[in-house]
Amino acid sequence: MALIVAGIASDTLSTYTILGNADSSVRLTGLVGLGLLIASSFAMFARKLVFGSGPSILYVDVWPWRLFSFFCSWNITVLLYGILRHGLAATITDVDWILWTGFAFLVMLSPSRSLFLWLALTTMALSVWQSLLGVFRLITNQGTIFLTTGGDRYVPSSASLLVAAGFTISLLLIFYVVRKPRWKLLIVAVALLQLTGIVLSFNRQVWVALAMSLGLGLFFLFKGRRLRFLVYGGSLLLIGATAVLLIANSSFVSVDLPSLLRQRIGNGDFRNLLYDPSVQFRLSAWNTALDWTLENPILGRGWGASFDFSFMVPRTGAIQVFDGLSPHNTYLWFSAKAGFPALISFLLLMAALIFKALRRFSRLARVDKRLALVLIGSLLIQLTYLIGAFWWDYLTVAYMSIPIWINTGVLAVLSSKRLFIEVANQRLSHSV
Incomplete structure (x- = not known):
């Protein structure tokens, strides 16, 4: 909870200080903050990378730590390059x-069962709240699926990722934790509400990311319970679809939900989907990001570069120019702004954590089933984040970047050898 509060406070500071305003004059607090950022980052990450054989006080294995250290150090180096090229204010912004990577470091520094519990409860609370808001906006007709009209989605795109994380936690509670029928019924109701929120987001990347992460979980993690998973999952989808249809046909809703859903998937025609304005918008942004990457594969354009690109609206042929947006792809965002070293180190870090988590899961389940369950949830949520990152650069906004880095820290802790040894020793001491 303290991490969430700290993240909100940090985001508030970035909104009302030099960190959030590229046009304001450079204040002393901005310079001091930048100096502390560079000094502390190099002290924590670069020194360990160069002189240390491994983190002695952190719950993380050596190679993920080295990759994390290099990733942060490289981006700080490109930060300095960006200041020289684009100016201090634009680069800091x-x-x-x-x-926000510091949140992963804090989790690795001082993990606890209570921390994992509070993170899960916070995610569940946020996902339920956003889903309820989505249903309220639908009933009061305060949303749209067409963001170009200036409206908002019933459930915002970024919030839908948190709702998907909460839905994953609900599924794990249903499969593994809750035994009493009335409590299980309550969690099923929560899961259906979250599923409704995911549908009302009209966020195709979250739909795909959640389906793929749960599919991978079915293949790699839910061994022995695959039939149960399919039965529960299929039942939830069937009930959820029925609930959405009932809502759509009720007198409280004035929008045609089935029609909106068909539009969102191109009415079942891949060509319609390919020429959807939002898809063409992303393809144009990705093409520009690739051009930036090829211009300077090592450093990219540097942090602080304003991402500008043009976009031809399908069918109308109108040209729109976008200034100061993003490539809508986390991976191309890294390569365009900070070069291939930033992208490759990030991919290697995530691959190392996922590989270690898959290896550690079965061993951890033998000594502590609850921590193994947290590991499953953290892994599935991280996969959802990483798959969804192909369509959006989630790390650019604090309210999404913070949960991703917190979950990265949790995944690093639970897949670490140090935690496994401590848990195994505790079990051995209790059995003696």
Whole structure:
């Protein structure tokens, strides 16, 4: 909970200080903050990378730590390059996400069961709240699926990722934790509400990311319970679809939900989906990001560069120019702004954590089933984040970047050898 409060406080500071305003004059607090950021980051990450054989006080294995250290150090180096090329204010505004990597470090520094519990409860509370807001906006007709009209989705795109994380936690509670029928019925109701929120987000990337992460979980993690998973999952989808249809046909809703859903998937025609304005918008942004990457594969354009690109609206042929947006792809965002070293180190870090988590899961389940369950949830949520990152650069906004880095820290802790040894020793001491 303290991490969430700290993240909100940090985001508030970035909104009302030099960190959030590229046009304001450079204040002393901005300079001091930048100096502390660079000094502390190099002290924590670069020194360990160069001189240390491994983290002695952190709950993380050596290679993930080295990759994490290199990733942060490289982006700080590109930050300095960006200051020289684009100016201090623009660079700080663009690269404040480096601060949020500190949340992963804090989790690795001092993990606890109570921390994992509070993170799960916070995620569940946020997902339920956003889903309820989505249903309320639907009933009061305060949303749209067409963001170009200036409206908002019933459930915002970024919030839908948190709702998907909460839905994953609900599924694990249903499968593994809750035994009493009335409590299980309550969690099923929560899961259906979250599923409704995911549908009302009209966020195709979250739909795909959640389906793929749960599919991978079915293949790699839910061994022995695959039939049960399919039965529960299929039942939830069937009940959820029925609930959405009932809501759509009720007198409280004035929008045609089935029609909106068909539009969102191109009415079942891949060509319609390909020429959807939002898809063409992303393809144009990705093409520009690739051009930036090829211009300077090592450093990219540097943090602080304003991402500008043009976009031809399908069928009308109108040309729109976008200034100061993003490539809508986390991976191309890294390569365009900070070069291939930033992208490759990030991919290697995530691959190392996922590989270690898959290896550690079965061993951890033998000594502590609850922590193994937390590991499953953290892994599935991380996969949802990483798959969804192909369509959006989630790390650019604090309210999404912070949960991703917190979950990265949790995944690093639970897949670490140090935690496994401590838990195994505790079990051995209790059995003696």
